[in-house]
Every structure is written in C-alpha cells, then in structure tokens.
Amino acid sequence: MSTALSTLSVFFIPVIITIIIVYGLKKKAPVYDLFAEGAKDGISTAIEILPFIIAIFIGIEAITSSGAMEWLQTILGPVFEFFGIPEDLISLILLRPVSGSGSLVLAQRIMEDCGPDSLVGRAASVMVGSCETVFYVLALYFGVTAVKKMRHAFAAGLIGYIIGIFASVFICNIM
Incomplete structure (x- = not known):
C-alpha cells in the first residue's frame, strides 16, 4: 500500500x-x-x-523572545493542566484564533522542541489542521459583506474553537 x-x-x-x-x-x-x-x-x-507575513513572524518572535509567552504559560499553565491540556500548547492555543500563519510558526517550534510524534506535537498538528482562525475569519467575512451585526457568529466560532482544542488533545491522547 x-x-x-x-x-x-x-x-x-x-x-x-x-x-x-x-x-x-x-x-x-x-x-x-x-x-x-x-x-x-x-x-x-x-x-x-x-x-504581513514578515510582520507576523517578527511579532511572534518578539513575544516569544521577550518572555511574554513564557509568562502567559506560567500563569495559565495550571488552568490548562487542570483540563488535561499540555502547557506547551498554550502559545498555539492563544495565537491560532488570530493568525493562521503565526500559528504555523508556533507549531513548527513545538515540533522542533517536543518532537512531531509526541502528544504535544500530534495535538499541535491536529489543532493547526482543524481549529479555525476565528477572529480573522469574522473580520474577513463581516468586513466584506454588508452585515454589520455578528449576532451569534462570534460566540459560535469561539465555542467551536474551544471544542476543537479539547477534541484535538482527547483524540491524540487515545491514539
């Protein structure tokens, strides 16, 4: 085969x-x-x-190099750990709804640090492939169309994103 x-x-x-x-x-x-x-x-x-791509790469590198992302991971780590989500995924989880390209850079970094066959590497791959860039999509769709009220689109997008995160980690845990 x-x-x-x-x-x-x-x-x-x-x-x-x-x-x-x-x-x-x-x-x-x-x-x-x-x-x-x-x-x-x-x-x-x-x-x-x-x-735009260069700006995203520079912004991500600045946040990571300055220690801001580590600070966020330290603060949010216990909350994510309570839900069974590895701390190494926090930066990806926070950036994915905003930037698809930026989250690819973080996923690459996660693969290099943790390995592609680790739980964290597999979960990062599934998240990048299945979780949507909620804020980008809403800005694009509602910016192009004449629709001004998002109504339930934002809440539905975030709920779908959160479910995608939990499903990614859960599925990778059982596989």
Whole structure:
C-alpha cells in the first residue's frame, strides 16, 4: 500500500498539469498566455502579502523572545493542566484564533522542541489542521459583506474553537 501511494504521489502533479494543458488545448485556449498571466497575478499577490507575513513572524518572535509567552504559560499553565491540556500548547492555543500563519510558526517550534510524534506535537498538528482562525475569519467575512451585526457568529466560532482544542488533545491522547 505504501509503495502504491508513493508512486501515486510522484505522478500526481505532473498528471494534473498534463490534464489541464490537454484540456486547454482541446478548448483552443491560449494555454501559455493564461499560464503567464496567472503566474504574474500570483507573484503580485505574494508581494502584496509578504509584509504581513514578515510582520507576523517578527511579532511572534518578539513575544516569544521577550518572555511574554513564557509568562502567559506560567500563569495559565495550571488552568490548562487542570483540563488535561499540555502547557506547551498554550502559545498555539492563544495565537491560532488570530493568525493562521503565526500559528504555523508556533507549531513548527513545538515540533522542533517536543518532537512531531509526541502528544504535544500530534495535538499541535491536529489543532493547526482543524481549529479555525476565528477572529480573522469574522473580520474577513463581516468586513466584506454588508452585515454589520455578528449576532451569534462570534460566540459560535469561539465555542467551536474551544471544542476543537479539547477534541484535538482527547483524540491524540487515545491514539
């Protein structure tokens, strides 16, 4: 099974690219021109978001290096420990609702410090994959639409996030 998946993964992207090119040629689309236009748009998008990504990395490093995150972990550690949540996950739990990119940096740091196969590493992976960036999503959705009252969206988002945290740790504990 592992060999079959390995073989499939090697050929997956080239096959998808070939299918797209063949389909475009069949429809008589200017495939190369469309590719160049898409690449140009992709580069401009990457340049637009780069300052935000750099700011997030610098902010996280400043909070971590200054000792503020350790201070928060010390204060909140007993509360999280009471609920069976490892103290090493506190920084990720606090940052994930605000920043997806920043939480990826913290997850990487957790993997480097605790190991990817540890309870903390597995729980961090599940949290990053399943817990939503609540504040970012609400700001984006309600900022773009004409809806001004969030009503129950904020409470529902936070409740879902908290359930996701507990479910991540619980599932990783039993696996």
